Amino acid sequence: MNIEHSKARKTAKTIRKLLRNPSAIYRRPGDIAFTTVVIGLGISIIALAIGMAFVLLDEGSLALREFGFFGFLFGTMWDPAVHLSFGALPFFFGTIVTSFAALLISFFPALAVGIFTAEYAPPWLANIIDNLVQLIAAIPSVVIGIWGIFVLAPWMRDTVYLPVFEWAEQHHEWLLPILGNPMGYGIATATIVLALMIVPYTTALTKDAIRSVPREQREAGQALGATRWEVIRMAVLPYARGGILAGAILSLGRAIGETMAVAMLIGNKNNLPFSVFGAGATMPSVIVNEFREAVENLHLSSLMAIGFVLFLLALVVNLLAAYLTRKFSVKGGQTI
Amino acid sequence: MKTMLQRNIRDRIMESLLVLSTIIVLLPLVIIIAHVIIHGIGAISWDFFTQELGSPSRAMQGRPTGLIHTILGTLVVDSVALIIAIPIGLGAGIMLSEYPDHKLNPLLRIMNDTLNGMPAILKGLLAFVLIVKPMGTFSGLAGGVALSFVMLPIVARTTESALMSIPWSIREAGLAIGLPRWRVVLSAVMPAAKFGLVTGILIAFARAAGEAAPLLFTSFGNNYLPNHWLGMLLGPTDTLPQRLYSLAISPYTHWHDMGWAAAIVLLVFVILCFATARFLTRQKF
Numbered sequence A: 001m002n003i004e005h006s007k008a009r010k011t012a013k014t015i016r017k018l019l020r021n022p023s024a025i026y027r028r029p030g031d032i033a034f035t036t037v038v039i040g041l042g043i044s045i046i047a048l049a050i051g052m053a054f055v056l057l058d059e060g061s062l063a064l065r066e067f068g069f070f071g072f073l074f075g076t077m078w079d080p081a082v083h084l085s086f087g088a089l090p091f092f093f094g095t096i097v098t099s100f101a102a103l104l105i106s107f108f109p110a111l112a113v114g115i116f117t118a119e120y121a122p123p124w125l126a127n128i129i130d131n132l133v134q135l136i137a138a139i140p141s142v143v144i145g146i147w148g149i150f151v152l153a154p155w156m157r158d159t160v161y162l163p164v165f166e167w168a169e170q171h172h173e174w175l176l177p178i179l180g181n182p183m184g185y186g187i188a189t190a191t192i193v194l195a196l197m198i199v200p201y202t203t204a205l206t207k208d209a210i211r212s213v214p215r216e217q218r219e220a221g222q223a224l225g226a227t228r229w230e231v232i233r234m235a236v237l238p239y240a241r242g243g244i245l246a247g248a249i250l251s252l253g254r255a256i257g258e259t260m261a262v263a264m265l266i267g268n269k270n271n272l273p274f275s276v277f278g279a280g281a282t283m284p285s286v287i288v289n290e291f292r293e294a295v296e297n298l299h300l301s302s303l304m305a306i307g308f309v310l311f312l313l314a315l316v317v318n319l320l321a322a323y324l325t326r327k328f329s330v331k332g333g334q335t336i
Numbered sequence B: 001m002k003t004m005l006q007r008n009i010r011d012r013i014m015e016s017l018l019v020l021s022t023i024i025v026l027l028p029l030v031i032i033i034a035h036v037i038i039h040g041i042g043a044i045s046w047d048f049f050t051q052e053l054g055s056p057s058r059a060m061q062g063r064p065t066g067l068i069h070t071i072l073g074t075l076v077v078d079s080v081a082l083i084i085a086i087p088i089g090l091g092a093g094i095m096l097s098e099y100p101d102h103k104l105n106p107l108l109r110i111m112n113d114t115l116n117g118m119p120a121i122l123k124g125l126l127a128f129v130l131i132v133k134p135m136g137t138f139s140g141l142a143g144g145v146a147l148s149f150v151m152l153p154i155v156a157r158t159t160e161s162a163l164m165s166i167p168w169s170i171r172e173a174g175l176a177i178g179l180p181r182w183r184v185v186l187s188a189v190m191p192a193a194k195f196g197l198v199t200g201i202l203i204a205f206a207r208a209a210g211e212a213a214p215l216l217f218t219s220f221g222n223n224y225l226p227n228h229w230l231g232m233l234l235g236p237t238d239t240l241p242q243r244l245y246s247l248a249i250s251p252y253t254h255w256h257d258m259g260w261a262a263a264i265v266l267l268v269f270v271i272l273c274f275a276t277a278r279f280l281t282r283q284k285f
Helices: A002-020 A022-026 A029-067 A069-074 A089-120 A123-138 A141-171 A173-179 A187-211 A215-223 A228-257 A260-265 A283-293 A297-327 B004-043 B046-050 B056-060 B068-098 B105-117 B120-135 B140-164 B168-176 B181-192 B194-209 B240-248 B253-284
Strands: none
Touching (some): A029 A297, A029 B105, A029 B120, A029 B140, A029 B181, A069 A297, A089 A123, A089 A187, A089 A283, A089 A297, A141 A187, A141 A260, A187 A260, A228 A297, A228 B004, A228 B120, A283 B120, B046 B068, B056 B253, B068 B140, B068 B240, B105 B140, B120 B140, B140 B194, B168 B181
16 A cells, blocks of 8 residues: 555656656657667668668779760670670660560559459458469569479460461561560560569559549449449549559569569570560679679679669659659558 | 440440459469479478488489578578568667657658669679678678568568557557656557567568578578588578579479479468468458
């Protein structure tokens, strides 16, 4: 009883002290220490992001000085063996082409899955589909890569590339250089795998955007006698287009940075021109393939400089996606 | 003017197209998982979990090989990554949610999102420059640091949203009974958000555990168990995703089979993390 009493008196004293000087609550030693630690940890993330840009630029400076930034970016020769001349254009081009093509292939199916789960499927089914789609994003890139090497690429070669190639050989010979060598490992296979891997990002943001469309919007359409599809087409999709666009840009960002599956399937050819079925390379794939074997300083520095170009490209795409999500105020689709 | 019949037919066609697209998207997932199991199950044996890989001739001569060094290496590298990423990620998340008026928060949020959007391979290059170069050798430690760069922004972001979902009244209740602010955060807010926090860490872990690109230039790979128990931390170390890549691009069929088996282990691991994370988020509601 006595202890309780003294405790209560102590608490009352503390409260009185706090009331006299409310900001004291932030000035206790414990709080000072805690805020310092927390803010220090926060700052370390900021430092890491900025540090990444500086480190890549610094490590790549040897190559960037040698060839000039634009000379390096638009240089078409990548020759680590004889001339020691390095240009990033083949890889920059490869990254852009595969990423945009993958987005083009995956966009409408991904959009359809988002519409189906948000508008048509009953909650239990929508939940299952949602989990499975997120699982696609969770499958490690190397697992998709090994499947691509031993299953997808041979199958695509036998059922798609070779028949198309033979048909072109007989009827439209001018197509052959565009199609390229149908060996199975090349731009087309890498793009198909990329398309699969980026579906979850478009789908997640599409679904969020469609779910955030107000009910009145749909009811207005229904009241006019519109069918279910007409309501979606005319009332829901236009309202959700910002979120859908943000999802597409986010997917593009993922495609640009996707490394292992592409490196395992693209066939690795370091000079232009690329062809549809033939081998190619992207910025991440050339770093993976050559970094461990790079001996010359200039070669190593050129790979770092490619990393810097990749950093800039990813930065632009991510800032664009962030701007769109903020502008259209959709929740960032948290995907695994 | 379209008739009602035409409009209804169109409605049905669009619905079937949506269903068809959903099936087309999900079919590869089923096919991939089925192929991984079919190809890999044969190579999973007692040896697979107890022997080290050794040189290619070891597999061709039929002597026992396995990936014990890879599995142990993965545990070491992933632990290092968690030890680094959890405190920093939680700290940044606490800063964003508990001190919402801090001047650095907008910058931290942008930088965190930027870091999250950066390709994992660049995080590997960063860890190479920061750790491998000064140390002069590839090491499990460097691999762990590289993976922690992958986890960090995810942990920070999920921590922020988990803590934000706790009502302010809980904080006010804590402050009203005279708790200092740090005790409010650690003893009232974080326990209330524990499912969300664990989910975030699991999501980050599942994501990082499957990454091979950053490990290629940091932990590098190793066909043997190290002689000394510190060897995994301070010397080249094998990890599952990176070993799977090396096995898949090797010219030996026996190694291809082991690659598929490694894919099963990796897939089971990632799906377990994923399912637990999903289960925990559902518990919350």
